[in-house]
Amino acid sequence: MTRGLEAEYVQILRDYLDSQEEDELYGAQKLGKFLLRRDISPEEMVDLHGRALEKLGDVPEFVRASFRILTEVMIEYGNAQRSLNSWRSKHAQLQSEVAVASAMQQALLPQNMPTYPSVEIGAISIAAHEISGDYYDFMYVDEHQFSLTIGDITGKGIPAAMCMSMLKYAVDSLGEIRLGPDQMLRHLNRVVERNIDASMFVTMLFGCYDTQSHVFRYAVAGHEPGFLYRAQEGRFYDLAGSGVALGIDGNSQYKEQEVHLQIGDLLILLTDGVTECKLGRSYMTREELISNLQHEVHLPSQNMVDQIYRRLLMLTQFEQRDDYTMIVLKRI
């Protein structure tokens, strides 16, 4: 501790003892903050106070001796402060690692939507925390077809991000050999089952859209059912399909489904962050979700997904509890 500091402390003490004014106490508060910033420990402060007293006059022996007790006690406080500081720096380091993982994960999500003249696609994916367990991607197949994947990885944080990069790699590589949706999921299931922790699994819908015939062929692995909106009827239907989530059983089989879109029809694909919205004390029902979707079906696909997100966020009083992803594909 510097001499200057000691002299300043003596001055503060002397001024206060002379005047007993509140203002002097304010000076002491400021000094306290300064000492904290300089990492001066409580025991050093007690020592400083003892030395300052000696400068002010004759200190009785029992007071001098009592400082040894106080110093011993304060050492414990000092230890607690030092360990807090070390946790703080570890926390900052972890936070920066999470930020790097979060940025890497963003890079795995598609940067551009596929553009074909007869379909319009909108997508939104918002993580509840830094790292998302939701995954979606589009893949160019040929000039008339593209495939799409939407998935939800259980758990959050770094394990979800690592699993996502594995999934993307697997989907990209298997995409090269043009598997049907059922076969795609069968292969992905093996990859997931072999490579991730027993308590993790992945729900997924994988499909392929033909922009000439407007047929969407897809298969589902334990994923939240999406919707098919029939514009002519103004009605929503559940996008049929069932199958076991990826990673639960290595031998699961999947079934290919098919829907045909008319002009104005919509495919709405989502993750459970959309359906598990909590409105006050209860959860949103599928009927309530449909009525919210109904309000926005007239919008262009990207505006529609953005608007529905805002609408649901407002209904949940801005508390987004789970990762949220929605893709809307409209035949135009």
Added chain:
Amino acid sequence: MELTIQTINHETEHCVVLGGEIDAYTGPKVKETLMSLIEPGMTLAVDLEAVEYMDSTGIGVFVAVMKASKKAGCPFYVQNMSSRVERLFRITGFYEFIAIRKGEDK
């Protein structure tokens, strides 16, 4: 709403009564409790009646416990799930794999 865990030990069965919310934050505690009760020759039953919320992390816990109990030769059941939890079990396809005990029969 926090998680509550109550374990009742019968002669041949451990019954774990769960309540509240099972999600990414409470899931590890549930997993730790259930894993510690997997014993060959004993049955492990989980009562879900008081569970108000479960997300896919919760299902993940049960997947892991089911796999571990199968390996250890310890029958594992769940009972009294709410319709909301049952929906989640059905959508993920996990319903086909897990043994479900209906009603209170023991």
